[in-house]
Amino acid sequence: MDPPQGETAIVEIAATRARISDLVMRVHPIPPSMLMADVADLFLADACRDLLCLPIVRDGVPLGTISRYAIMKIFLRQFGREIFGTRPIERFMNSTPLLVNVDADVEAASAYVRENMILPVTEDFIIVEQGMYRGMGMVTSLLALMEQRVAQRGHALVQANQRIKASQAHLVQSEKMASLGQMVAGVAHEINTPLGYVRSNVELARDFVGQTSSALVAASNLIRSLLDDRATDDEIGAHLATAASATESVAETGILEDIAPLFDDTLHGIEQISELVVNLRNFSRLDRARVDRINLNEALESALTIGRNLIKHKADVISDYGELPPVECAASQINQVFLNILTNAAQAISDYGQIVITTRPPDAMSDGPVEIRIRDNGCGMPETVRARIFDPFFTTKPVGEGTGLGLSICYQIIEQHHGSIDVSSVPGEGTEFVIRLPVHQRAGVTEPTAESDTAVSGARHEQQANTAIC
Amino acid sequence: MNSKPILLFVDDEERILRTLVMAFRSRYRVLSASSGEQALALLREHPVDVVISDQRMPHMTGVEVLRQAREIAPRAMRILLTGYAELASIVGSINEGEIFRYVQKPWRLDELRDTIAEAVDIARVAPDTTAAPATAPATGGIMVLDGDPALHQLIRQAHPDLHVELADNLDLALTRMAQQAPAVLVTDLQLPEGDISDALRLLKASQPELVTLVVTAFRDTGHLIRLINQAQVYRVLPRPVSRNMLLRSVESALRHHQLLQNRPALMRRHTVEATPVAADNDVGRRVRGYLDRLRGRTTPA
Numbered sequence: 001m002d003p004p005q006g007e008t009a010i011v012e013i014a015a016t017r018a019r020i021s022d023l024v025m026r027v028h029p030i031p032p033s034m035l036m037a038d039v040a041d042l043f044l045a046d047a048c049r050d051l052l053c054l055p056i057v058r059d060g061v062p063l064g065t066i067s068r069y070a071i072m073k074i075f076l077r078q079f080g081r082e083i084f085g086t087r088p089i090e091r092f093m094n095s096t097p098l099l100v101n102v103d104a105d106v107e108a109a110s111a112y113v114r115e116n117m118i119l120p121v122t123e124d125f126i127i128v129e130q131g132m133y134r135g136m137g138m139v140t141s142l143l144a145l146m147e148q149r150v151a152q153r154g155h156a157l158v159q160a161n162q163r164i165k166a167s168q169a170h171l172v173q174s175e176k177m178a179s180l181g182q183m184v185a186g187v188a189h190e191i192n193t194p195l196g197y198v199r200s201n202v203e204l205a206r207d208f209v210g211q212t213s214s215a216l217v218a219a220s221n222l223i224r225s226l227l228d229d230r231a232t233d234d235e236i237g238a239h240l241a242t243a244a245s246a247t248e249s250v251a252e253t254g255i256l257e258d259i260a261p262l263f264d265d266t267l268h269g270i271e272q273i274s275e276l277v278v279n280l281r282n283f284s285r286l287d288r289a290r291v292d293r294i295n296l297n298e299a300l301e302s303a304l305t306i307g308r309n310l311i312k313h314k315a316d317v318i319s320d321y322g323e324l325p326p327v328e329c330a331a332s333q334i335n336q337v338f339l340n341i342l343t344n345a346a347q348a349i350s351d352y353g354q355i356v357i358t359t360r361p362p363d364a365m366s367d368g369p370v371e372i373r374i375r376d377n378g379c380g381m382p383e384t385v386r387a388r389i390f391d392p393f394f395t396t397k398p399v400g401e402g403t404g405l406g407l408s409i410c411y412q413i414i415e416q417h418h419g420s421i422d423v424s425s426v427p428g429e430g431t432e433f434v435i436r437l438p439v440h441q442r443a444g445v446t447e448p449t450a451e452s453d454t455a456v457s458g459a460r461h462e463q464q465a466n467t468a469i470c
Numbered sequence: 471m472n473s474k475p476i477l478l479f480v481d482d483e484e485r486i487l488r489t490l491v492m493a494f495r496s497r498y499r500v501l502s503a504s505s506g507e508q509a510l511a512l513l514r515e516h517p518v519d520v521v522i523s524d525q526r527m528p529h530m531t532g533v534e535v536l537r538q539a540r541e542i543a544p545r546a547m548r549i550l551l552t553g554y555a556e557l558a559s560i561v562g563s564i565n566e567g568e569i570f571r572y573v574q575k576p577w578r579l580d581e582l583r584d585t586i587a588e589a590v591d592i593a594r595v596a597p598d599t600t601a602a603p604a605t606a607p608a609t610g611g612i613m614v615l616d617g618d619p620a621l622h623q624l625i626r627q628a629h630p631d632l633h634v635e636l637a638d639n640l641d642l643a644l645t646r647m648a649q650q651a652p653a654v655l656v657t658d659l660q661l662p663e664g665d666i667s668d669a670l671r672l673l674k675a676s677q678p679e680l681v682t683l684v685v686t687a688f689r690d691t692g693h694l695i696r697l698i699n700q701a702q703v704y705r706v707l708p709r710p711v712s713r714n715m716l717l718r719s720v721e722s723a724l725r726h727h728q729l730l731q732n733r734p735a736l737m738r739r740h741t742v743e744a745t746p747v748a749a750d751n752d753v754g755r756r757v758r759g760y761l762d763r764l765r766g767r768t769t770p771a
């Protein structure tokens with residue numbers, strides 16, 4: 001796609017009480033050459049958390065915008081991140097962004113924005129001054145400002161606001177799926193540790209075989225000369241010396257004592273690698289039908305293996321598994337729920353603690369739910385935090401560590417499975433999550449992630465196509 | 471220092487330590503630590519020549535261990551040996567760890583042996599025991615190689631007394647550098663002529679006193695690792711870069727250059743890996759042309 005020839009309506013100065021300047025958010029613009037994957041990372045930064053889109057600017061002139069939504073749509077396609085992540089963002093941007101003059105009248109500006117925005121709202125607007133980039137403005141803020149001003153129109157605006165909130169919630173899950181991909185990459189790295197010592201051990205063993213075989217040759221030469229009647233004492237002495245020094249040098253390496261543990265380690269490493277690979281496949285379940293009958297104890301084990309590099313330094317895991325009937329669910333999603341909760345538990349433990357997992361079948365003779373409890377003895381949380389943990393973007397973790405999406409995703413997934421998720425927590429003592437899932441699903445668990453879709457060309461089309469969904 | 475050289479391996483996986491001890495104990499005295507804390511204690515007690523650390527460990531990361539090792543045992547050469555190539559740790563290992571090599575797990579034993587042998591040699595002939603000068607020297611120019619003039623402007627304002635040049639392409643930069651070799655090169659990786667990593671490698675190989683600061687939005691981890699091992703870049707600043715971070719890095723790059731000038735032996739600590747880059751490709755030709763010009767200038771006719 002070519003860079004835009006911007007033909008965008010700019011709201012003219014219409015009133016004296018200009019207030020758009022109050023809305024200016026000093027968002028650092030991105031250059032058109034920036035790579036898609038880097039832009040995606042920017043969206044995770046604190047400063048951008050509330051923004052629907054980022055401005056693309058060259059020499060101070062706004063060229064377009066790229067929305068969180070557009071990026072997620074691309075990354076959700078198979079290998080989307082790999083294929084498109086290294087391309088310049090310019091090729092994917094919306095080249096007809098909403099532009100509002102900094103000294104425009106608020107009313108005129110919001111009329112313009114409402115007329116030109118597309119629902120669901122996936123883009124904010126650029127604020128310009130004499131054609132040059134000044135900052136970003138949030139559609140929600142603009143509408144809120146109008147709300148204050150025009151009481152009568154309040155009703156319609158509230159509705160618009162709600163629609164926007166709903167569409168934002170819709171984006172949340174996609175974002176988390178993208179980060180799942182990154183986590184899988186992390187597990188691949190986890191394999192490198194056992195691979196490291198396995199390879200090294202095999203190389204050492206090869207060297208060892210080289211050394212011992214020369215000692216063996218020397219020893220058998222000695223034996224042969226001892227059995228040979230014609231051999232002189234001098235000859236025998238020479239063979240003896242060679243054999244002695246060859247066996248000595250083997251013994252000196254200390255490898256005779258070490259060879260057994262070396263092979264034990266190697267076998268252990270190979271087991272580790274196999275286990276990771278098997279679990280990785282189970283975890284993603286890409287080769288399975290979406291809704292399946294799953295042994296949840298196995299799913300928990302998969303999640304534990306996948307999260308091992310996070311958990312192993314933080315806690316002993318004690319598993320108390322009951323005998324569960326197979327449960328109808330979307331395996332990859334339920335795995336994700338377990339992983340999120342286990343990750344949180346590990347993160348809540350400051351030094352070293354305990355995570356207890358308990359599973360119980362439905363009460364005998366009832367068609368009630370199975371129950372999964374995950375308890376940690378970490379920091380716990382006060383009521384003020386507990387009340388908000390399922391809110392999207394609610395996090396108490398430092399920037400870069402938490403997106404605050406984990407539990408909101410869990411909540412959505414469990415809800416889609418007609419189950420429940422509850423939490424109890426005591427500050428300083430720990431936290432327990434209780435998940436209940438019905439064994440059978442009523443007709444059709446809803447498809448939770450974006451369906452594979454058409455090529456991304458011009459964000460506008462995408463947005464229009466999606467209006468029907470929300 | 472005729473005793474056996476001392477290696478210190480740091481890894482939280484005991485099996486890794488076991489195999490490394492076995493592989494190296496015949497030629498070196500080998501210490502091992504299963505945590506960062508333990509490693510730092512050993513560094514205080516023993517005159518370690520090379521410290522080789524894993525990155526991901528509980529409590530303390532490898533980058534943190536190596537950062538502290540710089541202070542506790544400045545003579546020891548630092549190597550990161552990790553299976554987890556993640557951007558933050560790579561950037562940290564450059565900027566904070568100032569490491570000699572970034573080696574990935576699984577490693578090849580013969581290569582690791584060579585790398586460690588080289589590091590041991592260097593630790594013995596070029597002990598880094600002098601502190602860098604406290605203030606940046608007022609000599610030595612800065613070349614800014616970037617399409618965006620903003621960086622250049624910033625640096626020029628901060629160093630009005632230095633010769634700060636701007637070039638927006640490699641050829642221009644090399645021409646100017648041949649006229650006056652700068653102390654510090656501030657550059658993006660992506661220029662109009664493409665990726666200039668190869669040029670950086672060749673430059674550092676032949677001009678070890680040139681201190682390179684890379685400012686980039688580019689985040690290919692494999693690439694950055696090569697920039698450590700083959701170009702010994704001094705700092706990598708991800709774009710968008712903050713003003714303070716940039717200026718602080720330029721300052722310390724200037725000081726570092728000064729240090730290398732005062733104690734040329736230290737340049738060995740930044741020896742680059744033999745590059746597999748064919749010198750007769752396009753970039754190679756240009757850099758060689760530049761080096762010829764430079765020599766033509768410095769050697770009296």
Ligand SMILES: Nc1ncnc2c1ncn2[C@@H]1O[C@H](COP(=O)(O)OP(=O)(O)OP(=O)(O)O)[C@@H](O)[C@H]1O
Nearest residue numbers: 344345348380389395396402403404405406407431
């Ligand atoms: N086991 C727990 N113990 C204590 N606090 C918890 C626990 N689980 C969740 N929390 C609190 O709930 C907040 C929200 O959790 P959530 O998983 O939604 O996001 P996050 O963990 O902060 O970020 P992310 O999951 O994206 O890494 C956390 O920041 C934390 O304050």
Ligand SMILES: [Mg+2]
Nearest residue numbers: 340344406407
């Ligand atoms: Mg979480």
